[in-house]
Amino acid sequence: MKKLVALLLVFxxxxxxxxxxxxxxxxxxxxITLHDENSTYDNNFITATQxxxxxxxxxxxxxTGVGEAEDCYEEACNLADDGCDIVFADSFGHEDYMIRxxxxxxxxxxxxxxxxxxxxxxxxxxxxxxxxxYEGRYLAGIAAGLKLQEMIDxxxxxxxxxxxxxxxxxxxxxxxTYAEVISGYTSWFLGVRSIVxxxxxxxxxxxxxxxxxxxxxxxxxxxxxxxxxLSQHADSMxxxxxxxxxxxxxxxxxxxxxxxxxxxxxxYSRINWAPYVEYAIQSVMDGTAIDNDWVGTFxxxxxxxxxxxxxxxxxxxxxxxxxxxxxxxGEIHVFDCSTFTVNGETLTAENNExxxxxxxxxxTTQSAPYFDLQIDGxxxxxxxx
Amino acid sequence: xKSKEPVFHIVKRDDLPLYKVIxxxxxxxxLALAVCSLVTILVTKLNPLDVFRAVIKGAFGSTRxxxxxxxxxxxxxxxxxxxxxxxxxxxxxxxxxxQVLIGAWAxxxxxxxxxxxxxxxxxxxxxxxxxxxxxxxxxxxxxxxxAKWNTNDTLFTLMMxxxxxxxxxxxxxxxxxxxxxxTIGIINNATEFGWIHIGNKYLLPILxxxxxxxxxxxxxxYTKHGYEIAVVGESExxxxxxxxxxxxVMIRTLLLSGGVCGLVGLILVAGVxxxxxxxxxxxRGFTAVMVSWMSxxxxxxxxxxSFLLVFLNRGASxxxxxxxxxxxxxxxxxxxxxxxxxxxEFFIRYSISFRSSARAKEG
Numbered sequence: 001m002k003k004l005v006a007l008l009l010v011f012x013x014x015x016x017x018x019x020x021x022x023x024x025x026x027x028x029x030x031x032i033t034l035h036d037e038n039s040t041y042d043n044n045f046i047t048a049t050q051x052x053x054x055x056x057x058x059x060x061x062x063x064t065g066v067g068e069a070e071d072c073y074e075e076a077c078n079l080a081d082d083g084c085d086i087v088f089a090d091s092f093g094h095e096d097y098m099i100r101x102x103x104x105x106x107x108x109x110x111x112x113x114x115x116x117x118x119x120x121x122x123x124x125x126x127x128x129x130x131x132x133x134y135e136g137r138y139l140a141g142i143a144a145g146l147k148l149q150e151m152i153d154x155x156x157x158x159x160x161x162x163x164x165x166x167x168x169x170x171x172x173x174x175x176x177t178y179a180e181v182i183s184g185y186t187s188w189f190l191g192v193r194s195i196v197x198x199x200x201x202x203x204x205x206x207x208x209x210x211x212x213x214x215x216x217x218x219x220x221x222x223x224x225x226x227x228x229x230l231s232q233h234a235d236s237m238x239x240x241x242x243x244x245x246x247x248x249x250x251x252x253x254x255x256x257x258x259x260x261x262x263x264x265x266x267x268y269s270r271i272n273w274a275p276y277v278e279y280a281i282q283s284v285m286d287g288t289a290i291d292n293d294w295v296g297t298f299x300x301x302x303x304x305x306x307x308x309x310x311x312x313x314x315x316x317x318x319x320x321x322x323x324x325x326x327x328x329x330g331e332i333h334v335f336d337c338s339t340f341t342v343n344g345e346t347l348t349a350e351n352n353e354x355x356x357x358x359x360x361x362x363x364t365t366q367s368a369p370y371f372d373l374q375i376d377g378x379x380x381x382x383x384x385x
Numbered sequence: 386x387k388s389k390e391p392v393f394h395i396v397k398r399d400d401l402p403l404y405k406v407i408x409x410x411x412x413x414x415x416l417a418l419a420v421c422s423l424v425t426i427l428v429t430k431l432n433p434l435d436v437f438r439a440v441i442k443g444a445f446g447s448t449r450x451x452x453x454x455x456x457x458x459x460x461x462x463x464x465x466x467x468x469x470x471x472x473x474x475x476x477x478x479x480x481x482x483x484q485v486l487i488g489a490w491a492x493x494x495x496x497x498x499x500x501x502x503x504x505x506x507x508x509x510x511x512x513x514x515x516x517x518x519x520x521x522x523x524x525x526x527x528x529x530x531x532a533k534w535n536t537n538d539t540l541f542t543l544m545m546x547x548x549x550x551x552x553x554x555x556x557x558x559x560x561x562x563x564x565x566x567x568t569i570g571i572i573n574n575a576t577e578f579g580w581i582h583i584g585n586k587y588l589l590p591i592l593x594x595x596x597x598x599x600x601x602x603x604x605x606x607y608t609k610h611g612y613e614i615a616v617v618g619e620s621e622x623x624x625x626x627x628x629x630x631x632x633x634v635m636i637r638t639l640l641l642s643g644g645v646c647g648l649v650g651l652i653l654v655a656g657v658x659x660x661x662x663x664x665x666x667x668x669r670g671f672t673a674v675m676v677s678w679m680s681x682x683x684x685x686x687x688x689x690x691s692f693l694l695v696f697l698n699r700g701a702s703x704x705x706x707x708x709x710x711x712x713x714x715x716x717x718x719x720x721x722x723x724x725x726x727x728x729x730e731f732f733i734r735y736s737i738s739f740r741s742s743a744r745a746k747e748g
Binding site for chain 1: 446447449450453563564567568570571574657658659660662664665705706709711712713
């Protein structure tokens with residue numbers, strides 16, 4: 001026994017001598033992701049952060065597969081110990097742990113995507129960020145609407161694709177029934193409906209951010225129910241591949257799936273995190289403060305819609321340009337209260353605090369989405385909180 | 386050629402001298418590291434020395450990492466200590482995972498429901514009592530069924546794990562914060578109400594583990610209960626013959642086993658994680674079985690065994706980070722290491738004798 005202890009001790013001491021390298025001069029970024037690059041969501045963060053670090057000449061350490069528990073706190077601290085100037089976590093459930101780490105390392109900047117607590121805890125070194133992705137979803141919805149119109153014009157749709165009120169059915173696979181997802185599918189649906197007014201949508205939730213089987217099952221359920229077109233907000237390839245198998249057009253999120261789904265991929269939207277990471281690195285280099293709660297927009301190139309697929313309707317690109325210009329100029333708004341009702345009633349400044357000038361002002365008072373109303377025309381097959 | 390004797394045969398051996406046991410294990414660890422470095426080189430073309438440096442860095446790279454390594458070792462050790470009395474009795478308690486989880490669940494339930502209604506000391510007492518009680522009950526249910534109706538202990542304790550996991554999954558939704566997130570988040574994050582910290586926040590499990598190691602050692606080796614457990618483990622019939630009430634010993638031992646697991650659950654919720662997730666025990670309920678067996682139920686050997694497993698595990702995870710590899714890679718390395726460590730037990734318990742004469746003839 002003693003020998004074993006002694007051997008281990010010697011082993012430990014000898015090896016620890018050579019461990020530490022000298023401190024770096026360049027900015028060092030640590031990225032914490034919930035899953036690994038096989039998840040479209042995490043992959044989106046990984047590629048964007050790599051891109052930003054390469055551009056800014058920053059060093060990058062990536063820690064994948066970090067759960068939404070104590071290990072997030074430990075990893076955040078480890079990254080800070082290892083000399084990171086910026087630690088960036090990508091999942092909603094990481095927030096509590098990032099805040100704890102931020103309190104312990106005041107000299108390190110902690111960035112967190114999708115969170116809502118930065119304004120509440122108000123630390124100098126803890127920052128939330130998100131993007132006005134609902135605008136991107138809206139444009140993707142318009143592309144979907146154009147596709148739908150093309151299908152109607154070509155007589156592709158059958159009776160099964162219409163509900164009892166004569167509306168064309170579309171479907172959506174979501175992860176959880178909460179604001180980020182609700183805001184996403186509602187803006188997407190409003191985009192579709194701005195092109196094809198008689199549309200109704202069914203949404204099914206998987207209760208997981210990454211569950212390939214459940215997402216595939218969900219998509220198949222919607223397709224069997226007659227959905228003429230699908231979109232999703234969950235991070236695996238489950239729904240896109242189900243659509244490809246069934247030959248149903250699909251609008252994706254985070255990554256274009258043209259390669260895996262050449263016949264059904266229409267368009268994708270994503271949050272481009274590179275501008276935010278670049279901004280944070282620049283701030284650290286300049287010694288300036290980073291926004292407490294940052295919202296990326298079309299203007300910052302944080303919201304991207306594109307890679308129009310072969311399945312998209314002709315002329316999609318031109319229409320999107322036009323609508324995007326109107327969104328940018330403020331001529332139209334995604335959550336224009338005249339375009340939807342909630343329980344048969346129109347939203348007004350009187351019955352909803354977020355309504356300004358006749359539209360629901362998403363992502364203005366806080367970066368994380370807060371549109372969580374169930375609008376008429378969308379029915380939920382299940383709810384998973 | 387006439388001989389029907391096989392090329393080699395396996396003989397069980399007892400009481401290998403300690404230095405040989407340690408020698409075999411050291412060889413296994415070295416082989417494991419060799420295969421790990423081979424795999425690493427083949428897959429990543431990295432210098433194996435750098436890789437081993439990363440292993441050390443993962444476990445001892447900073448003060449914090451050293452503390453976390455010790456803390457994780459203590460938690461694993463505690464669960465191993467908890468399941469040991471049951472194993473010594475030849476009761477296959479593979480339900481450590483569920484017993485820890487249910488203890489954690491009880492602690493979280495107290496924290497969430499009693500905060501603001503009772504003084505802090507009362508909350509801590511309530512958490513401790515309910516956690517230990519729930520863990521004990523969770524383990525005693527299979528023991529009762531085995532004692533009364535001779536149900537299969539392995540399957541029963543295993544099933545109880547799934548029930549505990551699903552219960553926790555269900556309550557993660559009931560208690561989720563904020564609504565819709567599917568997670569509970571840190572309980573009492575702002576006030577730290579009901580958090581049990583002794584000085585340094587890593588110290589609590591370490592101290593508890595030290596105390597429990599000594600207590601378990603004395604309990605197993607120097608008490609009447611310990612003796613009864615050993616006799617039941619050797620032969621139930623003998624135990625009955627000499628007047629030991631086997632049913633009672635079984636239920637009592639499992640109450641203890643589960644109680645200590647419940648205590649671990651309490652430590653995880655009140656002292657370490659301050660939240661409740663289905664992965665809180667993180668498979669340690671099963672790893673502890675390995676620790677207990679590899680240490681031949683000796684609590685002091687368990688310290689080293691748990692340390693070794695935690696050390697290698699943290700090292701493997703560091704390799705994945707340092708060299709920008711997928712976390713699956715560290716799982717592969719951990720798998721290789723555990724394969725060798727378990728594999729070497731075979732050579733400790735059995736010897737292989739070759740058919741030397743036949744070899745000479747054929748050669």
